[in-house]
Amino acid sequence: MGQKKDLTGSEKSKIVRYLAEACSSLKIAKLLKRDHRTIKRFIQNSQQGRKKRVEKPRGKITAHELRKVKRAAAKMPLATSLAIFQSCNITGVPKSTRCAILRDMAKVRKAERRPPLNKTHKLKRQDWAKKYLKTDFSKVLWTDEMRVSLDGPDGWARGWIGKGQRAPVRLRRQQGGGGVLVWAGIIKGELVGPFRVEDGVKLNSQSYCKFLEDTFFKQWYRKKSASFKKNMIFMQDNAPSHASKYSTAWLARKGIKEEKLMTWPPCSPDLNPIENLWSIIKCEIYKEGKQYTSLNSVWEAVVAAARNVDGEQIKTLTESMDGRLLSVLAKKGGYIGR
Numbered sequence: 140m141g142q143k144k145d146l147t148g149s150e151k152s153k154i155v156r157y158l159a160e161a162c163s164s165l166k167i168a169k170l171l172k173r174d175h176r177t178i179k180r181f182i183q184n185s186q187q188g189r190k191k192r193v194e195k196p197r198g199k200i201t202a203h204e205l206r207k208v209k210r211a212a213a214k215m216p217l218a219t220s221l222a223i224f225q226s227c228n229i230t231g232v233p234k235s236t237r238c239a240i241l242r243d244m245a246k247v248r249k250a251e252r253r254p255p256l257n258k259t260h261k262l263k264r265q266d267w268a269k270k271y272l273k274t275d276f277s278k279v280l281w282t283d284e285m286r287v288s289l290d291g292p293d294g295w296a297r298g299w300i301g302k303g304q305r306a307p308v309r310l311r312r313q314q315g316g317g318g319v320l321v322w323a324g325i326i327k328g329e330l331v332g333p334f335r336v337e338d339g340v341k342l343n344s345q346s347y348c349k350f351l352e353d354t355f356f357k358q359w360y361r362k363k364s365a366s367f368k369k370n371m372i373f374m375q376d377n378a379p380s381h382a383s384k385y386s387t388a389w390l391a392r393k394g395i396k397e398e399k400l401m402t403w404p405p406c407s408p409d410l411n412p413i414e415n416l417w418s419i420i421k422c423e424i425y426k427e428g429k430q431y432t433s434l435n436s437v438w439e440a441v442v443a444a445a446r447n448v449d450g451e452q453i454k455t456l457t458e459s460m461d462g463r464l465l466s467v468l469a470k471k472g473g474y475i476g477r
Contacts (some may be wrong), residue, residue, distance in 0.1 A: 261472025282324040291425035328450035342384035414457035
């Protein structure tokens with residue numbers, strides 16, 4: 140049996156025209172006097188079309204490309220892996236490979252929020268560092284407030300979820316469910332507090348001074364020796380309730396004035412070692428995405444976490460001040476790493 144002839148160009152054109160006229164494949168075969176299977180095969184091949192060439196994903200990049208990616212990541216710290224690779228004209232690298240490459244040279248971190256520093260701020264930070272460069276920081280009481288919520292900071296409730304497993308359910312509350320304002324201080328290797336500000340109380344000059352009287356002075360400062368009180372330097376930031384004339388005059392009547400009250404440069408949370416203590420406490424109370432159902436329960440967690448911070452950790456924080464002052468001067472008043 141001889142080999143069947145392929146469809147000619149003319150026959151193919153007729154098939155397309157007949158299909159446009161809604162003719163069936165069987166009718167077209169009769170009109171062209173060709174085998175029905177031949178016509179049907181042509182129609183099926185035409186409908187499938189030509190397969191597109193799929194570019195094979197790249198599993199590696201060259202050493203030169205790796206250096207380009209490293210430079211781009213340094214210039215674009217908040218960009219996605221795709222944007223970083225595209226800026227280097229590197230294509231065809233799957234997301235898993237891009238992320239694996241970036242993990243070897245970088246770490247995913249949230250952008251830090253800090254108040255902006257202008258020229259005046261930087262000069263005041265330098266003046267402050269020069270003034271206290273020879274200070275014995277073991278005699279300084281570093282104080283500050285911290286607000287804790289029931290749910291913790293946004294973005295902390297993340298973790299590794301196994302394939303086929305559902306992510307844990309987190310509670311959602313309107314307005315975050317409120318929070319607790321906490322005050323504490325550290326001096327040498329000792330923790331003062333923490334003390335809880337009464338719920339619903341807004342700290343203005345009068346309420347701040349009353350709070351210090353009921354907690355810090357009555358429960359801690361009063362028990363100290365006269366020599367300790369004589370040498371202690373009290374540090375507080377420039378919050379309106381702290382730096383007001385009312386609060387300054389009230390502290391002066393308590394014997395905390397002039398050289399015993401540390402001046403504080405503007406926009407300088409990075410210079411206060413107690414900020415590091417707050418980070419330690421928050422990491423502990425919100426670990427594994429923990430949430431709380433009441434303000435009392437989150438307060439109890441703060442107290443427990445604070446009690447677990449040993450004296451050596453606190454001493455390390457307070458002894459870091461000499462290095463912080465030198466860093467401020469080296470950076471000409473700019474922000475330092477905490």
